[in-house]
Amino acid sequence: QVPLVESGGGQVRAGGSLRLSCAASGRSFSRNAMGWFRQAPGQERDFVASISWTGLSTYYAHSVKGRFTISRDDAEDMMYLEMNSLQPEDSGVYLCAASRVSGEATKEWEFHYWGQGTQVTVSS
Numbered sequence: 001q002v003p004l005v006e007s008g009g010g011q012v013r014a015g016g017s018l019r020l021s022c023a024a025s026g027r028s029f030s031r032n033a034m035g036w037f038r039q040a041p042g043q044e045r046d047f048v049a050s051i052s053w054t055g056l057s058t059y060y061a062h063s064v065k066g067r068f069t070i071s072r073d074d075a076e077d078m079m080y081l082e083m084n085s086l087q088p089e090d091s092g093v094y095l096c097a098a099s100r101v102s103g104e105a106t107k108e109w110e111f112h113y114w115g116q117g118t119q120v121t122v123s124s
Contacts, residue, residue: 001025001026002025002115002116003024003025003026003027003029003098003113003114003115004022004023004024004025004029004096004097004098004113004114004115005022005023005025005096005115005116006020006021006022006094006095006096006115006116006117006118007020007021007022007023007118008020008021008118009094009118009119009120010119010120010121011121011122011123012086012120012121012122012123013122013123013124014086014087014088014122014123014124015085015086016086016122017082017083017084017085017086018083018086018120019080019081019082019083020036020080020081020083020094020096020118020120021078021079021080022034022036022078022079022080022081022096022115023077023078024077024078024098028074028077029077029098029113030053030074030077031053031102032053032098032099032100032101032102032113033050033051033052033053033098033099033101033102033103033104033105033110034050034051034072034079034096034097034098034099035047035048035049035050035051035059035070035096035097035098035099035105035106035111036048036049036050036070036079036081036094036095036096036097037094037095037097037108037111038090038092038093038094038095038120039092039093039095039117040091040092040093041092043092045095045108046061047061047106047107047108048060048061048064048068048081048094049061049064049068049070049081050070050099050104050105050106051070051071051072051079052102052103052104053102053103054102055071055072055074057103057104058070059104059106063089064083064090067083067084067085067086068081068082068083068084069081069082069084070082079096081094083120086120086122087122088122088123088124089122090120090122091120091121091122092119092120093117093118093119093120094117094118094119094120095114095115095116095117096114096115097111097112097113097114097115098111098112098113099111099112099113100112
């Protein structure tokens with residue numbers, strides 16, 4: 001069973017917006033830091049954003065800071081990524097992940113639970 005399920009991806013033009021959702025499946029991650037990663041074809045998996053278990057601390061890749069906002073709703077076992085001013089270089093498969101730590105987590109190896117991803121395509 002896949003522990004995390006992403007939704008909300010799609011195709012948009014440059015400058016557009018999308019909201020990604022991540023639903024926990026089979027267990028709660030309310031005590032875990034959670035994050036979003038992006039993987040383009042033939043590329044490494046890149047960190048996009050993460051949020052501590054309290055939701056009080058958030059971390060962003062430099063390339064998305066000021067345009068993307070990560071949030072969580074533990075009552076619903078959900079996490080979100082609001083993406084604005086999208087650019088073609090934001091395209092890729094966006095994966096939701098949960099860490100075994102509760103605070104700061106920004107490295108791929110710090111995340112142990114993964115979803116299967118949702119495709120985001122931004123055209124110029």
